[in-house]
Amino acid sequence: MADASSLGFWVVPIAVLGGAVRVSTPFLFVSLGECLTERSGRINLGLEGTLVMSAMVGYGVSYVSGSPWLGVLAAALTGAVLGAVHAVICGLPKVNDIAVGIALMLFGIGLAFFLGKPLIAPKANILPAIDFGWWTTIPQLHDALKINVLFLLGVVLAPVLVWALRSTRWGLVLRTAGESADAARAMGYSVNRIRLRATMTGGFLAGIGGSFLSLYYPGNWNEGLSSGQGITAVALVIFARWNPMLCFWASLLFGGAAALGPALQSVQITWGYHLFGAAPYILTLAIMIVTCSPKRTLVGAPAELSITK
Amino acid sequence: MNFDKLSRRQVLGGTAAIALAGALPAKRAFAADYTVGFIYVGSRDDYGYNQAHAQGAAAVKKMSGVKVTEEENVPETDAVEKTMESMINLDGASLLFPTSFGYFDPHILRVAPKYPDIRFEHAAGLWVPSMPKNIGSYFGYIDEAQYVNGIVAGRMTKTNKLGFVAAKPIPQVLRNINAFTLAAISVNPKVTTQVIFTGDWSMPVKEAEATQSIVNAGADVVTMHVDGPKTVVETASRRGVYVCGYHCNQAALAPNFYLTGAEWDWEDLYPKFVTMAMKGEKIPNFYRGGYKEGLVKSSPYGAMVPDAVRQQADAAKAAFLSGNFVIYKGGLKDNKGNVVIPAGPGLVQTDIKLESMSYLVDGVIGSTS
Numbered sequence: 321m322a323d324a325s326s327l328g329f330w331v332v333p334i335a336v337l338g339g340a341v342r343v344s345t346p347f348l349f350v351s352l353g354e355c356l357t358e359r360s361g362r363i364n365l366g367l368e369g370t371l372v373m374s375a376m377v378g379y380g381v382s383y384v385s386g387s388p389w390l391g392v393l394a395a396a397l398t399g400a401v402l403g404a405v406h407a408v409i410c411g412l413p414k415v416n417d418i419a420v421g422i423a424l425m426l427f428g429i430g431l432a433f434f435l436g437k438p439l440i441a442p443k444a445n446i447l448p449a450i451d452f453g454w455w456t457t458i459p460q461l462h463d464a465l466k467i468n469v470l471f472l473l474g475v476v477l478a479p480v481l482v483w484a485l486r487s488t489r490w491g492l493v494l495r496t497a498g499e500s501a502d503a504a505r506a507m508g509y510s511v512n513r514i515r516l517r518a519t520m521t522g523g524f525l526a527g528i529g530g531s532f533l534s535l536y537y538p539g540n541w542n543e544g545l546s547s548g549q550g551i552t553a554v555a556l557v558i559f560a561r562w563n564p565m566l567c568f569w570a571s572l573l574f575g576g577a578a579a580l581g582p583a584l585q586s587v588q589i590t591w592g593y594h595l596f597g598a599a600p601y602i603l604t605l606a607i608m609i610v611t612c613s614p615k616r617t618l619v620g621a622p623a624e625l626s627i628t629k
Numbered sequence: 630m631n632f633d634k635l636s637r638r639q640v641l642g643g644t645a646a647i648a649l650a651g652a653l654p655a656k657r658a659f660a661a662d663y664t665v666g667f668i669y670v671g672s673r674d675d676y677g678y679n680q681a682h683a684q685g686a687a688a689v690k691k692m693s694g695v696k697v698t699e700e701e702n703v704p705e706t707d708a709v710e711k712t713m714e715s716m717i718n719l720d721g722a723s724l725l726f727p728t729s730f731g732y733f734d735p736h737i738l739r740v741a742p743k744y745p746d747i748r749f750e751h752a753a754g755l756w757v758p759s760m761p762k763n764i765g766s767y768f769g770y771i772d773e774a775q776y777v778n779g780i781v782a783g784r785m786t787k788t789n790k791l792g793f794v795a796a797k798p799i800p801q802v803l804r805n806i807n808a809f810t811l812a813a814i815s816v817n818p819k820v821t822t823q824v825i826f827t828g829d830w831s832m833p834v835k836e837a838e839a840t841q842s843i844v845n846a847g848a849d850v851v852t853m854h855v856d857g858p859k860t861v862v863e864t865a866s867r868r869g870v871y872v873c874g875y876h877c878n879q880a881a882l883a884p885n886f887y888l889t890g891a892e893w894d895w896e897d898l899y900p901k902f903v904t905m906a907m908k909g910e911k912i913p914n915f916y917r918g919g920y921k922e923g924l925v926k927s928s929p930y931g932a933m934v935p936d937a938v939r940q941q942a943d944a945a946k947a948a949f950l951s952g953n954f955v956i957y958k959g960g961l962k963d964n965k966g967n968v969v970i971p972a973g974p975g976l977v978q979t980d981i982k983l984e985s986m987s988y989l990v991d992g993v994i995g996s997t998s
Contacts, residue, residue, distance in 0.1 A: 335842055343834055433702075440674045443882065460845040463868065537837060538860045543672045543702070544831035578834060582842040585825045590996035594828050597835070
């Protein structure tokens with residue numbers, strides 16, 4: 321191992337870079353999924369439950385089958401099923417999607433804890449990383465550049481979603497449902513069906529995010545695994561103005577912030593580690609305050625969304 | 630019933646009857662067996678703090694004539710008071726083990742005076758004679774086992790840098806960090822310990838990041854004080870550095886990197902307490918102990934630990950068993966250069982001053998604030 325102290329303060333940016341890549345993936349997938357759901361005019365707060373439940377299922381399937389990729393698939397399907405439950409209940413008349421979301425969040429977490437008891441002790445196979453740091457002799461940088469395929473998938477997915485929402489028929493229909501349900505109905509589309517598909521896709525993506533938690537980083541199943549990342553990611557969508565590409569950058573920011581506290585402590589900046597941990601939330605709050613106005617809804621917010629109506 | 634027709638006399642009589650019924654001592658649910666309640670702050674099988682207590686509870690379950698009732702994931706809030714009261718009133722528990730640090734003040738202190746016949750045994754609390762007599766606080770000097778960890782770590786490190794992932798800078802945690810570091814320095818004076826606080830007891834992503842940072846800073850042996858050490862053990866082994874466990878034996882998670890570990894031994898203590906309570910003997914209100922009293926133990930050494938290192942660690946264990954070894958010697962300095970223990974014989978393990986430790990010793994890189 322090379323002399324670590326020679327890196328000096330450079331340890332911090334390298335750690336933040338590595339942390340951004342490692343920690344951001346669940347944020348990225350949940351926020352992309354939620355972005356789609358919200359653009360169709362519905363908010364799914366249940367994604368925290370989806371994240372935890374799919375993390376548990378992914379870990380369990382990987383443990384039983386020996387294949388972590390099968391675990392990812394199972395986690396994604398679990399997410400889609402939970403998304404479908406949300407969409408079907410919200411499709412009933414006079415149902416509040418926020419209340420259903422909170423109920424599903426508690427349900428998902430509770431069910432995952434209940435079914436996940438026997439999975440805490442065993443060790444499942446976890447996902448491999450691709451080594452992009454073969455060219456460097458600095459071990460810290462080398463390790464920061466070990467990148468999981470799911471992260472790369474997210475990197476590709478974000479611009480694809482931007483394009484698809486803007487330029488495809490599918491994207492137009494989804495946005496129509498989100499901006500004006502009446503217009504969508506007038507065009508002959510079933511708003512409920514559009515939102516069902518959007519919520520299921522959102523759940524599917526959140527499920528992939530959950531599998532990343534249990535099958536790559538931190539890479540085990542325990543009951544504190546998510547510690548609120550799902551709900552943070554839902555807030556992150558507002559922060560990112562319902563734009564998938566901004567979701568990507570916001571996820572990197574939140575991920576990097578998680579690495580900042582420990583990295584600063586490792587270079588003897590020991591004050592305020594709670595403050596660094598809270599930095600992204602303070603930033604979110606600041607942006608909300610600066611950009612909100614009583615005269616109009618938030619820029620980019622789908623008009624049908626119950627939080628903006 | 631037509632309430633309009635009630636006479637004043639009937640109302641008065643009825644009210645008096647209800648008041649009388651309420652004043653009668655509530656009869657507790659009848660239970661043939663002696664019931665013991667265990668309350669955990671997290672999951673019972675977390676490879677950590679709660680699992681160690683649950684193993685103790687499992688040992689109690691095997692005793693005849695004893696019924697065990699357990700509840701997990703009980704937060705350190707009013708919720709634990711409700712759990713304790715329901716265990717007493719509904720399950721008929723006569724002895725309670727609320728095991729988490731934050732249950733003690735104010736929750737146990739509030740519930741215990743209401744039930745003078747029920748025994749409350751709390752881990753890590755600091756009982757003082759002004760508190761109710763039906764409360765007991767017991768704890769193990771697990772810093773002794775962290776001292777043994779430190780000897781192994783100090784000998785096994787090649788970079789002379791050790792890492793410690795810690796939750797919060799409270800006395801029990803600081804004691805572990807300091808014992809680990811003092812032991813490592815005693816066998817290898819060049820050693821320093823990098824400590825990183827995550828801010829809470831169970832934060833898997835933060836713990837993984839903290840471990841990454843410590844390894845990035847050059848540490849090649851890592852230990853921890855968090856509720857579930859699983860994440861730190863696995864992350865360290867994936868980075869290819871050695872790890873010393875805590876709370877429980879985590880060797881199965883990283884067989885090639887797990888040197889040894891500091892473990893609780895509640896399986897020994899809990900049945901002892903339950904037997905005493907059943908016989909009506911008095912359990913000491915303040916109970917402490919280390920290796921000698923059988924409250925802590927070490928995980929078996931990993932295959933990679935050479936014989937010479939094992940002998941040195943075993944010698945430290947023997948010193949603790951003999952009961953006259955002092956970790957915190959006179960003239961001890963903190964990492965800001967202040968003398969924190971005056972010159973002289975030092976502080977023996979039982980010294981109550983150690984339970985309010987607020988400093989990191991010389992050799993620890995980090996700060997308590």
